[in-house]
Amino acid sequence: MSLRFKGADLRPVLAEAISNRCRVVLAKDHGVYFLAERGERRPEDGRQKLLAYAVGCNPDIDPFDDWWERSCAELGGNDFGEHFSPQTKVFAHILASEDDLELSATATHLGLKPIPPLSGDR
Known part of the structure; x- marks a missing residue:
């Protein structure tokens, strides 16, 4: 299994870093x-x-039970x-494309790879 991060959400974070x-x-x-x-803070709640x-x-x-169990x-x-x-190859690829990022994990390793966005997410 894995988690998906939408490129459209991730690109501003990478650019800020x-x-x-x-x-x-x-x-x-x-x-x-x-x-x-080190990123900009919201004035209303910090x-x-x-x-x-x-x-x-x-x-x-997302409902608490759903995101908690999934995470x-x-x-x-x-x-x-x-x-x-943020200069790593995978993040540079995300910045220069419309791809999303897939995160996979084992007990000892985190894997990051670009994947095509889901249709309708561009």
């Missing part, structure tokens, strides 16, 4: 999402403004943050 000369963080806590290590949630793992739109099934029960350079 490049602009701020920082890393991109994959976070699993209250949802599963990518964010820039939360990071740009987040790219995995499809089905966004607590703002645990894909990435285990513990919260974590994993840092990546």
